[in-house]
Amino acid sequence: MGNKVLIVGGVAGGASTAARLRRMDEEAEIIIFEQGPHISFANCGLPYHIGKVIEEREKLLVQTPEAMEARFNVEVRIKNKVVKIDRANQELEVKDLESDETYREDYDYVVLSPGADPIKPPVPGVDGDRIFTLRNIPDTDEIKGYVDQHKPDSAVVVGGGYIGVEMAENLHERGLDVSIVELAPQVLGPLDREMAAQVHNHLRMKGIELYLDNGVAGLADQEDKKKVSLSNGEELTTDLVIMAAGVSPNTELAQKAGLEIGETGGIKVNDYLQTSDPNIYAIGDAIEVTDAVTSNPAYIPLAGPANKQGRIVANNLTGAKEKFPGSQGTAIAKVFDLTVAGTGNNEKQLTEADIDYEVSYINKKNHAGYYPGAVPMTLKILFTPDEGRLLGAQIVGYEGVDKRIDVLATAIRFEKTVFDLQDLDLAYAPPFGSAKDPVNMAGFAAGNILNDKVDVIHWHQIDELADDAILLDVREEVEVKLGQIDGSVNIPLNSLRDRLEELDKSKEVVVYCAVGLRGYIGARILMQHGFENVKNLAGGYKLYSAVQKDEQGIIDDSTTPEGERLTSISNPEEGQQAEEEIEKTTSEL
Amino acid sequence: MGNKVLIVGGVAGGASTAARLRRMDEEAEIIIFEQGPHISFANCGLPYHIGKVIEEREKLLVQTPEAMEARFNVEVRIKNKVVKIDRANQELEVKDLESDETYREDYDYVVLSPGADPIKPPVPGVDGDRIFTLRNIPDTDEIKGYVDQHKPDSAVVVGGGYIGVEMAENLHERGLDVSIVELAPQVLGPLDREMAAQVHNHLRMKGIELYLDNGVAGLADQEDKKKVSLSNGEELTTDLVIMAAGVSPNTELAQKAGLEIGETGGIKVNDYLQTSDPNIYAIGDAIEVTDAVTSNPAYIPLAGPANKQGRIVANNLTGAKEKFPGSQGTAIAKVFDLTVAGTGNNEKQLTEADIDYEVSYINKKNHAGYYPGAVPMTLKILFTPDEGRLLGAQIVGYEGVDKRIDVLATAIRFEKTVFDLQDLDLAYAPPFGSAKDPVNMAGFAAGNILNDKVDVIHWHQIDELADDAILLDVREEVEVKLGQIDGSVNIPLNSLRDRLEELDKSKEVVVYCAVGLRGYIGARILMQHGFENVKNLAGGYKLYSAVQKDEQGIIDDSTTPEGERLTSISNPEEGQQAEEEIEKTTSEL
Incomplete structure (x- = not known):
């Protein structure tokens, strides 16, 4: 095996490759070519430096060329752009961006880690001034420099993906009025609609204006401001624009070299991360990967996989x-x-991939409710309707969300089912969790559906109910004051057994409570007392009303940890009472 | 199937059984017998009420008999003690503790959930006053009442298990000087020695006095104080004593009824949680379970399994x-x-079960180091030396420990290997993690050992090294000031390639750094340059010195989140520099 390896791109994947390669092989000749001025910088930290959460710029420079060379005996050529792969001669053509000279470097192997480029919508004025993208340190310097110096009042962020939302938050923290314009009907595409609703409500409450289902039609200067024309005809006036409309894989080099490109637009690689040329590997945001759930090709530009791919290639x-x-x-x-x-x-x-699925929700606190500081999370899982194999999970909450998503990601990676979640032996002490963790509860709730212990109905099906269907609200009276689904009958759960005769057994009954738990208990009671068409509203009134509030643009002050604790009721005592009522049953499913 | 179910014990497992059973069967007759005055109380919250972290006593009463009856149509008989199981007649004999009358109740099924009792060492004076155990609400009232009223100055906690340590903390928070007396050489038995050392150092720094490897020989009154005589002859003077020396399963009823008892002392049950009488189930702290890793019988009294067992029995x-x-x-x-x-x-x-194992450690921050508030954790995994199947994990740290233990618990439950940890697709954004999560890193470190990329030596083997072995400290000079293993040679990692000739290739070389990462890189360099006997010190100097400090009883101010950030060096600038040096490589293994 030859031992001269040229690495194109020195950020996440490229730097990982070089470091691991050196540890495995002291003799290899390793050269990193990076067109930018930095290697291995803190990509994901950039918005937080603009927001002054990460105050020192040097913190972003995780690894410098000098340190990399000293530690790993790797040659790092920054401001050197690889312009061509000469596969026949096994040589790269490289342009030194400082001297403008072009030279060639021969190789045994190439590792392509060129990353991705921000997408700029091809609209008039997109190349004007004060229109920024955020991808690297120079971008960060530009945006932060502009904010520091000009102290702008407002910003429009185009794109509501992770980076767009993080930029909105950080510019808001710097005192700007921020609007987000998003082409889809929701921010954060990885979430489904009803989960995103909760994020929308929170963003609105924080003062972020949302323009959803809306594109940018044009950008122009207007006196000392920028004018942003939206596709629906609205016009926004702002001081600066952040273009965060996603990224596209940087495949220019690969394409010119005739390497195969995948259907999603990323460089095609095999399981070993080899391109169609076995001497050329590719990793990171430039490649197409396999979706671990569907086994379909996918484009998933994230830092975690990029770093791990670098290690595998080495x-x-x-x-x-x-x-x-x-x-x-x-x-x-x-x-x-x-x-x-x-x-x-x-x-x-899943719909696009034509895979059948069922979903369920639970709403549970991050740790024991009796220990101070407990806050709820909404946890959604998706699973096959036959065996209950886990297909996906989404969580919106506060503390403890990261833990549960990682446990669920682990279960999904191992191709496990909702039933496997029920038995997970997770760590419990009052400051950290509950005897039945939210992940266990998610397994219980889904298992009840699959075992036909309960039928569920979803938030978007309420409007399609037959006119004579009964909407049965089993919450306490105090909670009904928080709002109710139109046309509901209220029979608090604890009275239900005594008041069954008030309900018509021949009709469809949709039971609901705050989050779905008492609704489930109510549904079980009805089912066992001769009601034949009973459904529980999945996610309860909380989820249903989150979508309603979102669609109506209602500002909901309760979407904060403090607000959650009082269930948004105006009278704190009643809120407390309602909360405890909810709490009483949350340890059980 | 009959439908009259009598449940003995109304706390965690018993209450869970009743609630689930009612949801599954509206018709069943369900009676809970609880000898105490409360059901379903917050067992694990008791120390925190004494410490006033949970201020309101009512918060501890998760479920009341009235609420349970109203919601689940379950009859709850508190202060009713089941005194006998008459299996031949399928009847329980029950004593009403208020009226002192005894009555019988027939059953189709019994669920035994009697819990466990605190162990009181049989030493002179153990039944005297101001000697408390903590197991239920009345116990809590007694201890808290005593502390509130008498404002004692000091307490001795006998037993350093979870409850003992939590009590020590909470009494300390109430202003008491607290000592822990523990029979074993360490607190928190589930940890191994070197992991417990870090806890000892932290407890000492917080002002808790530790008397390890030490039992209580006797208790006596001494003027207005209690005198605690230790088995090593020392005498402690204190205001109150908490007996937290563990629990034993409450098997009295089961034994009298001739039910089989397991070798660990708990009630023996089959996979379906049935006792040797198929009409009698048993759950919770009273039963023997199967160790999910070794498949051996085990006694593991914890709230999580108890609650889940209740649901399974229902x-x-x-x-x-x-x-x-x-x-x-x-x-x-x-x-x-x-x-x-x-x-x-x-x-x-594992040693007791005669199972071969290997261990590895990593030390990594809970989230990206460049994002504010990052704090390290020491993560240890145990695995089989052949295939790398995970056998156990232990973590000592600050934020984010709960997440990683749950991911590892999930991987262990699914019988996965260290290699499976490498690929876990875990959630990364700077406030929550790193592109390579500590769990991934644990997989990398263990994989390197199993793939013969590096040999490791453990903290307890340093003293056994041959006299002519070379201890090579590859940290920066600034870090050496933090302390060093006696007899070490310091060659900072970045100079190692240039200074190889200073080392004798024929000798055993033990490389070490702060936490094991640069040590590993150094070992890789030496191995590839002709050194044939090279080992890396697992866990690095930090783990080694934690044990040293513990054994010498040295108070270490650095075992706090703030102290960790400065690596305990007196000059903050040097500390920062050292920390960054450590940081530079932590994204790689």
């Missing part, structure tokens, strides 16, 4: 035969007070 | 055939600033 370059097992797109974001996370496939993806 | 009583898959003893505790957790088997258990 191993394979030194004699191993390691497979990259595919990506499941596990991702997480802080969105002001919220933590939002997803893993595996969502409803949109 | 399902089995209504036609299901569900197995309890065994316990792996996942547990966690807050110990002042620390979070301490374990799952699966530790070295002591």
Whole structure:
């Protein structure tokens, strides 16, 4: 095996490859070519430096060329752009961006880690000034420099993905009025609609204006401001625009070299991360991966897989035969007070892939309710309707969301079912969890559906109910004051057994409570007393009303940890009472 | 199937059984007998009410008899003690503790959930006043009442298990000087020695006095104080004594009824949680379970399994055939600033079970180092030396420990290997994790050992090294000031390639750094340059010196989140520099 390895791109995947390769092989000749001025910088930290959460710029420079060379005996050529792969001669053509000179470097192996480029919508004015993208340190310097110097009042963020939402938050923290414009009907695409509703409500409450289902039609200067024309005809006036409309894989080099490109637009690689040329590997945001759940091709540009791919390629370059097992797109974001996370496939993806699924929700606190500081999370899982194999999960909440998404990501990676979640032996002490963890509860709730212990109905099916269907609200009277689904009958759960005769057994009955737990108990009571068409509203009134509030643009002050504790009721005592009522049953399913 | 079910004990498992049973069967006759005055109270919250962390006593009463009856139509008889099981007649003999009358109740099925009793060492004076145990609400009232009223200055906690340590913390928070007396050489038995050392150091720094390897020989009054005589002859003077020396399963009823008792002392049950009488089930702290890792019988009294067992029994009583898959003893505790957790088997258990194992450590921050507030954790995994199957894990750290132990518990439950940890697709954003999560890193470190990329030596083997072995410290000079293993040679890692000739290739070389990462890189360099006997010190100097400090009783101010950030060096600038040096490589293994 030859031992001269040229690495194109020195950030996440490229730097990982070089470091691991050197540890495996002291003799290899390793050169990193990076067109930018930095290697291995803190990609995911950039918005937080603009927001001054990460105050020192140097913190972003995780690894410098000098340190990399000293530690790993790797040659790092920054500001050197690889312009061509000459596969026939096994040479790269490289342009030194400082001297403008072009030279050639021969190789035994190439590792392509060129990353991705921000997408700029091709609209008039998109190349004007004060229109920024955020991908690297120079971008960060530009945006932060502009904010520091000009102290702008407002910003429009185009794109509501992870970076868009993080930028909105950080610019808001800098005192700007921020609007998000998003082409889809929702922010954070990995979430499904009803989960995103909770994020929308929180963003609105924090003062972020949302323009959803809306594109940018044009950008122009207007006096000392920028004018942003939306596709629906609205016009926004702002000081600066952040283009965060996603990224596309940087495949220019690969395409010119005739390497195969996948159907999703990323460089095609095999399980060993080899391109169609066995001497050329590719990793990171430039490649197409296999969706670990569906086994379909997917484009999932995330830092975690990129770093792990670098390590695998280094191993394979030194004699191993390691497979990259595919990506499941596990991702997480802080969105002001919220933590939002997803893993595996969502409803949109499963529908597109033509895979049958069922979903269930639980709403449970991050730790024992009696220990101070407990806050709820909404946890959704998606699973096959036959065996209950886990297909995906989404969580919106506060503390403890990261833990549960990682446990669920682990279960999904191992191709486990909702029943496997029931028995997980997770760590419990009052400051950290509950005797039945939210993940166990998710397994219980889904298992009840699959074992026909209960039928569920979903938030979007309420409007399609027959006119004579009974909507049975089993919450306490105090909770009904929080709002109710139109046309509901209220019989608090504890009175239900005594008041069964008030309900018509021949009709469809949809039971609901705050989050779905008492509704389930109510449904079980009815089913066993001769009611033949009983359903429980999955996610309860809380989930249903989150979508309603979102659609109506209602500002909901309760979407904070404090607000959650009082269930948004104006009278704190009643809120407390309602909360305890909810609490009484949350340890059981 | 008959439908009259009598449940003996109304706390965790018993209450869970009743609630699930009612949901599955509206017609069943369900009676809970509870000898105490409360059902379903917050067992694990008791120490925190004494410490005033949970201020309101009512918070501890998760479920009341009235609420249970109203919601689940279950009859709850508190202060009713079951005194006999008459299996021949299928009747229980019950004593009403208020009226002192005895009556009989017939059954189709019995569920035994009598819990466990605190162990009181049989030493002189153990039944005197101001000697408390903590198991239920009345116990809590007694201790808290005493502390509130008498404002004692000091307390001795006998037993350093989870409850003992939590009590020590909570009494300390109430202003008492607290000592812990523990029979074993360490607190928190689920940890191994070197992991417990970090807890000892933290407890000492917080002002808790530790008397390890030491039992209580006797208790006596001495003027207005209690005198605690230790087995090593020392005498402690204190205001009150908490007996937290563990619990033993309450098997009295079962034994009298001739039910089979397991070798660990708990009631023996089959996979379906049936006792040797198929009409009698048993759950919770009273039973023997199967160790999910070794498949050996085990006694693991924890709240999580108890609650889940209750649900399984209810399902089995209504036609299901569900197995309890065994316990792996996942547990966690807050110990002042620390979070301490374990799952699966530790070295002591594996040695006793005669199972071969290897261990590895990593030390990594809970989230990206460049994002504010990052704090390290020491993560230990145990695995089979052949295939790398995970056998156990232990973590000592601050934030984020609970997440990693749950992911590892999940991997262990699914019988996965260290290699499976490498690919886990876990959620990464700077506030929550790293592109390579500590769990991934644990997989990398263990994989390197199994793939013969590096040999390791453990903290307890340093003293056994041959006299001419070379101890090579590859840390920076600034870090050497933090302390060093006696007789070490210091060659900072970045200079190692240039200074190889200073080392004798014929000798054994033990490389070490702060936490094991640069040591590994150094070992790789030496191995590839002709050194034939090279080992890396697992866990690095930090782990080694934690044991040293513990053994010498040195107070170490650095075992706090703030102290960790400065690596305990007196000059903050040098500390920062050292920390960054450590940081530079932590993204790689």
